[in-house]
Amino acid sequence: MTKQSVTRADFDKVMVPNYNPQQMVPVRGRGSRVWDQEGKEYIDFAGGIAVTALGHAHPALVKTLKEQADKIWHLSNIFTNEPALRLAQKLCEATFADKVFFCNSGTEANEAAFKLARKYSYDHVGPEKHEIISFEKSFHGRSLFTVSVGGQKKYREGFEPVPAGITHLPYNDINALKNAISARTCAVVLELVQGEGGVINADPAFVKAARELCDEHNALLIFDEVQTGIGRTGTFFAYQQYDVIPDIITSAKALGGGFPIGAMLTTDQCAVSLNFGSHGSTYGGNPLACAVAEVVIDEINQPEVLAAINAKHQKFVKRLTEINEKYHIFQDTRGLGLLIGVELVEQWQGKAALFMAAAREQGLMMLIAGPNVLRFAPSLIIDDQDITQGLDKLDAAIAQVLAQ
Ligand SMILES: *Cc1c(COP(=O)(O)O)cnc(C)c1O
Numbered sequence: 001m002t003k004q005s006v007t008r009a010d011f012d013k014v015m016v017p018n019y020n021p022q023q024m025v026p027v028r029g030r031g032s033r034v035w036d037q038e039g040k041e042y043i044d045f046a047g048g049i050a051v052t053a054l055g056h057a058h059p060a061l062v063k064t065l066k067e068q069a070d071k072i073w074h075l076s077n078i079f080t081n082e083p084a085l086r087l088a089q090k091l092c093e094a095t096f097a098d099k100v101f102f103c104n105s106g107t108e109a110n111e112a113a114f115k116l117a118r119k120y121s122y123d124h125v126g127p128e129k130h131e132i133i134s135f136e137k138s139f140h141g142r143s144l145f146t147v148s149v150g151g152q153k154k155y156r157e158g159f160e161p162v163p164a165g166i167t168h169l170p171y172n173d174i175n176a177l178k179n180a181i182s183a184r185t186c187a188v189v190l191e192l193v194q195g196e197g198g199v200i201n202a203d204p205a206f207v208k209a210a211r212e213l214c215d216e217h218n219a220l221l222i223f224d225e226v227q228t229g230i231g232r233t234g235t236f237f238a239y240q241q242y243d244v245i246p247d248i249i250t251s252a253k254a255l256g257g258g259f260p261i262g263a264m265l266t267t268d269q270c271a272v273s274l275n276f277g278s279h280g281s282t283y284g285g286n287p288l289a290c291a292v293a294e295v296v297i298d299e300i301n302q303p304e305v306l307a308a309i310n311a312k313h314q315k316f317v318k319r320l321t322e323i324n325e326k327y328h329i330f331q332d333t334r335g336l337g338l339l340i341g342v343e344l345v346e347q348w349q350g351k352a353a354l355f356m357a358a359a360r361e362q363g364l365m366m367l368i369a370g371p372n373v374l375r376f377a378p379s380l381i382i383d384d385q386d387i388t389q390g391l392d393k394l395d396a397a398i399a400q401v402l403a404q
Contacts, residue, residue: 007037022360029056032379032386034365043390045378046365050195050227050339053254053300055379060295061257068291076282083290090297094236096245097265101274102285106226106252107141109262110189112279113248114145116266117187117220120273125218133180133188133219135171137197140189140224149189152197171200174209185219187248192238195227198373199334199341204242211244220247220270226262227339230254231300231380234310234337241336254380257296261289300380309337309380312387316340316376319391327398340376341369348372351401358400364393 008025024036032055034042054061068083075081088100101112114132121129138151147155148162156162169176171194188210194200214221228238229251235241237249247270252262317333320342324330330342344352352368359366367375
């Protein structure tokens with residue numbers, strides 16, 4: 001059977017216009033290199049939006065996926081399976097958690113977390129304790145509930161009415177949280193580095209205060225670690241460098257290294273409230289996804305791999321500083337580990353997408369986080385040569401934009 005040839009132009013004909021992909025079609029990848037339909041090579045600093053944590057076609061992941069494909073693909077949750085049980089054990093061993101719920105995306109992991117928070121308070125107090133506190137610029141997914149908890153109004157507009165009982169406060173503002181939290185609060189949810197919102201780090205004092213205020217008001221503390229988890233920030237989960245233990249964390253993105261999977265991790269005490277029949281997912285805990293994720297964890301959750309992520313962070317920041325000394329276009333460098341953002345100066349605000357397009361022309365795949373921030377979320381095992389060459393391309397892309 002011959003396959004019909006397709007190009008980027010077909011996207012506009014047959015795809016809903018909710019995305020506007022770059023003007024090339026990648027067809028193959030290895031490590032941190034990708035090739036498009038024309039055979040042009042790119043260095044990948046986008047990592048599929050912080051997903052391909054072991055790069056493309058990592059031999060251990062490919063081998064595991066092929067082996068599992070030959071055994072069993074799917075069962076549903078009428079049956080359990082070995083990869084899911086092994087993965088859950090490993091996630092519990094590596095974190096504060098005692099129990100795991102599997103699903104297929106970050107949105108679904110957060111949906112489960114928010115439903116659990118409401119159910120937990122319903123079980124222990126009553127239906128009036130249902131309010132969720134979240135933060136401006138946060139991102140928690142695109143389902144109606146998660147988009148409502150998210151702190152970006154533009155993603156909710158046109159989809160109202162949205163679920164009630166959700167408050168958005170300024171991020172890193174301890175006083176605002178102190179004033180808003182009450183006996184009616186069932187959960188406080190935050191990202192330890194706001195990813196989509198512009199790569200904004202949580203203040204350690206704010207995270208500590210959130211824990212204390214949640215304890216005081218009998219509310220659950222949820223960390224959305226969909227983007228920050230699985231080594232991205234230089235520890236296995238980001239909370240492990242904040243000295244604060246949450247009640248729930250959510251994971252997805254890098255967890256599957258590119259194979260769709262999500263997970264919600266929680267304590268024994270909270271888990272009781274997701275009792276039999278209360279929640280579910282047909283694909284959640286799929287053997288293919290769980291087999292791959294187990295290998296992702298084995299590869300990343302090692303002291304030397306995590307330490308190397310912090311060294312790569314330093315390498316990025318050093319070179320970004322040098323680039324900025326040349327062009328003076330960044331006013332701030334933020335992030336942790338290999339989630340790095342640079343905010344453009346006033347004069348270039350709103351133009352982040354221009355730099356992303358120029359980078360692509362120079363052979364670099366990268367990300368933006370809103371209109372003002374360039375974002376880098378490469379493979380966690382990207383080698384030094386790829387970092388150097390990728391940043392050479394960024395340098396050339398900036399020169400190109402400034403020359404126009
Ligand atoms: C990407 C992301 C999500 C949504 O994950 P999907 O897999 O796209 O549903 C949720 N929260 C955070 C912090 C994210 O970065």
